[in-house]
Amino acid sequence: MTAITSIHDKFIRAILADTEIAISYFKACLPENIADLLDWSTLTQLSDTYISKELREKISDIVYGCRRKDSTRKVKISILFEHKSKPEKFTPVQLLNYLSSGFQKQAAQDKEVSPIIPILLYHGKERWRYRTLATLFNAPDQELRPFIPEYDYIYHDLGEISDEDIQLLENKFLRASFLALKYSQLKAELVKWIPTILALSAEATENLQTSLFVYTFEVSELEEDQIIRLSEEVPANIKNTVMSTADVFIEKGKREKTEKGVRNMILRNYSDKEICEVQEVTPDYVARIRKELADKE
Secondary structure, X not given: OHHHHOHHHHHHHHHHOOHHHHHHHHHHHOOHHHHOOEOHHHOEEEOXXXXXXXXXXXXXXXXXXXXXXXXXXXXXXXEEEEOOOXXXXXXXXXXXXXXXXXXXXXXXXXXXXXXXXXEEEEOOOOOOOOOOHHHHOOOXXXXXXXXXXXXXXXXXXXHHOOHHHHHOOOOHHHHHHHHHHHOOOOHHHHHHHHHHHHHHOOOOOHHHHHXXXXXXXXXXXXXXXXXXXXXXXXXXXXXXXXXXXXXXXXXXXXXXXXXXXXXXXHHOOOOHHHHHHHHOOOHHHHHHHHHHHHHHO
């Protein structure tokens, strides 16, 4: 599934699996009156998903449980990842589907139905304004408005958050992550921010650093010499992690380039011998690629 396996989803899932980062994120994007209701020490990531079959190609989610202060009651906090290339007019309908799926799943488990706070995270190029379900209807009569479902969701558009406000976030790694996500589709801007992104990650765990570095290198589409130069200029305390990640990323790029070259030569009817000589690969390698191409036909 495209949404689930995308580089964006993998990165977001990796960083929000860290409870401290998740709490910092929620406190940054939830309204203060909602954030103050919750006992953040009880936040746990759940195995639930409320994505219906119809929505799986469009959005993905992570679900958390968190108790209210001075109460055993739990609230479900759901993060929806939105990676459409353009704003989607009917997203409020999709969110209604999501909420309905979530409540149905809770009811089927014979549990007390818990409120769900949907958070729509968007970091596309185009600006996208918050829309309610009611805005999709063409000025319905007052008598008919009660039949239009009403609900709120948190719309978190990183493009609407200034770089200055991002730099004010308490958690440095979250600052770095927001900057990487915000400029993930603006390559020239992202390259300018990479030194700052790398430096802000210095206090994070090695696993978080690696997730951030892999994501940043991948979406920036840097050339090999640019990655090497950046790796040599980073602070000493993260140099080893950056360089080891860069080595893996560069090697991956070489493999992908070789595979693409072999595929192109096969499609242009070059012989196995010619392909092996030009691409410096073995006959077995060429045979495997030929089989993969044949299986797709």
